Amino acid sequence: MSFVQIDDVGTTNRRKLTPHRRLQVWERTGGRCVLCHRKIDGARERWIAEHVRALELGGLDDLDNMGPAHEACAEIKTKDDHRRGHGPNGKRSDTLVPVHPGGPCRLGGVVPGSGHYQE
Template sequence: MARTVKEWIGKTDDTKIPPRVRERVFDRAEGICHCCNMPIKVPFETWDADHRIALINGGENRESNLAPAHSHCHIKKTRQDVAEKAKVASVRGKHIGAKRPSSKLSGKKHPKPPLTKIVQHRRSLYEPIQPQERM
């Protein structure tokens, strides 16, 4: 009987997953991508340890929340997670009355000041320089 290993839990959300934990996650899922249910061909395809419940959506940085995913599947899932978080934040903001500011400011527009032409007097390249008077 194999020795049981204590579950890995990251100290913070930014804690990198150790290689031994990535290996256990891959073995536990038998090398199947949890997004598309296709096998991950290890030497030819790259894979990531993906959080089943994303950290931004309340998931935990622990071994039981990790699953292997193809790199391209992981990118798609991350996009979906971010979109879900944005929608939840928008609905929550409407419910609690914290309206998000619009991109344009409302109100009366101020007229632009008229453009004035600045005239600079320059001497010609061939205009003689007037000698200064000595005192």
């Protein structure tokens, strides 16, 4: 496994999530959570449009960096993103982050955004 240095790149500005854009996020994966890769029941389960690479870690606010995620999955990822993006004193810090090109990630399944989904 290799590591990449995450520099303080600042937080990317977030654009408004219109209903049309939210639908585009859903359609990118056919309604599969980009974090756990299970199908989301859009009528019964709450989901959000998740940024695969967090905005606070330099991710872009575009469709290539977004996908639907179960609310519970996104909450876990967001906490981890905040932990990686901020040091113990609450300020941003440079962090080494493991890179899993096309391989499994700690959230279960394949690296979010890789285009590979588990059945």
